[in-house]
Amino acid sequence: MDPALALALYERFAGDRLTFLYSGAFLDEHTARLINMQEEHLESEGASRVTRGKLTFVLVEAYQNIVRHRVKGASIMNGADRSLFLVRNAGQAHEVTAINAVAGAEVEALRRSLDRLSGLDLGEMKRIFLRGLQNEARTERGGAGLGLVEMARRSGNPLRHAFVGIDEQHQLFALQVLVGPSDGWLSTEALPMDLHQLVLNEGILLLHRGTLPAVTQENLIRMIELDMAEVRSGPSRADQAFLLMMGAVADLGVGGEGPMVTVAHRKDQATITLATPLTNASAGRVEKALDMVMALDGPALQRHYRDTLLGRTDGAGGLELGLMDLARRSIGPLRARILSWREMPLLVLEADV
Incomplete structure (x- = not known):
């Protein structure tokens, strides 16, 4: 470098x-290691139990969304479809970013789910989440949809998102979640797609x-x-x-x-x-x-x-x-x-x- x-x-x-x-390879077993590292940091910072619980849920859900829902066969360590996971902590603000490739056919449904979330209050989000849990006919992507609902509800902040084209069949889906004050975003208004390119280049x-x-x-x-x-x-x-x-x-x-x-x-x-x-x-x-x-x-x-x-x-x-x-x-x-x-x-x- x-x-x-x-x-x-x-x-x-x-x-x-x-x-x-x-x-990296986004192995399922890394989930416990992420929790361990984050708990160690939050404890040293004196974060409240409530904050620790919220952030742990968001961290696990965002990481598992990549593990479960990235395009199958996507390049593990290279290629424009490479996944990225980023956690930033600064005082009371904790920001989690997840970027992964999705099939173009899924983009519209994801976009609708995210747009719908932006107009809901916390009570409505909870009702949608509980109703979804009771629905036995959940699709694989439906599970991710419930995860989006619960991340928005627990964080108490709107979810940032963006889609960037890779090729005719795939797009990069970027999701960003803030746990902390609503004015505590650590990134600029644009999601860090330039960082994804830097990771790819290096x-x-x-x-x-x-x-x-x-x-x-x-x-x-x-x-x-x-x-x-x-x-x-x-x-x-x-x-x-x-x-x-x-x-x-x-x-x-x-x-x-x-x-x-x-x-x-x-x-x-x-x-x-x-x-x-x-x-x-x-x-x-x-x-x-x-x-x-x-x-x-x-x-x-x-x-x-x-x-x-x-x-x-x-x-x-x-x-x-x-x-x-x-x-x-x-x-x-x-x-x-x-x-x-x-x-x-x-x-x-x-x-x-």
């Missing part, structure tokens, strides 16, 4: 306490911006491991590289709004990109460590890594050791650049595995 693009992505989500984007599997507690790291590593198994015939080192990158984060001296880590996959190769503000006090130390590691060729890197482990080198600490380990496992050299974000140094560090 171009460092300028990494900086632009970091800035795009400025102010978010948490940003999580996923555009091959982004997932992105996480904000603090990364151990529980979140464990869930992300498992998601990476399972998703890479869906698209690679052989073993992947992406999960190991992600873990090493997280180890480096602990030694960097992170400032600002915390780290943003992106995992991308293209041409049977995974790329881990870290973009993180640094404290002014740590920037010089980080730059020195990077210069040292990136100046070493393969044999020299192995020797220096071994000598550091054995305590034979002076001045090398956890950061240097972590960077060397990451470089050892990478395809080609690490790439690093220090830019500026809101008067703070921002490190962009990247490894191919």
Whole structure:
């Protein structure tokens, strides 16, 4: 990823306490991991039980709508029909976006359902939902229709939506739900279709911006491991590289709004990109460590890594050791650049595995 693009992505989500984007294989078993990560964040933020319940329902329903109702046979990790799931948290505002391909024949019915919802109050939504549950002749898409009703009712806000053509038979369906104050939308009035294109161009599997507690790291590593198994015939080192990158984060001296880590996959190769503000006090130390590691060729890197482990080198600490380990496992050299974000140094560090 171009460092300028990494900086632009970091800035795009400025102010978010948490940003999580996923555009992988959409395995059903990831649902529990999403709940786990979101609960961990909301608990740390002191969110009310009511808010947590509403957001959990919306998150699960939006994710499951993609799992159940995306076009069968749609490209898992590439193609214009690629699905996208985005969660943004900022204070009292929690925004969930789901984008997936649907058959053109379904668009009109979906549009009618969404237009009808915009004119209903909460009581009417509840009656429609309960009536739908009692109807035994529910279609597969009818289940999604009830989910739309209940997401609108529980969130208490209108649902944003858009349709964008892919080809003669398919369209991208974008849905956005806000849990929180009605003026708390985090995205602009236009749904983030440009973000979908960026994900497609860069091959982004997932992105996480904000603090990364151990529980979140464990869930992300498992998601990476399972998703890479869906698209690679052989073993992947992406999960190991992600873990090493997280180890480096602990030694960097992170400032600002915390780290943003992106995992991308293209041409049977995974790329881990870290973009993180640094404290002014740590920037010089980080730059020195990077210069040292990136100046070493393969044999020299192995020797220096071994000598550091054995305590034979002076001045090398956890950061240097972590960077060397990451470089050892990478395809080609690490790439690093220090830019500026809101008067703070921002490190962009990247490894191919």
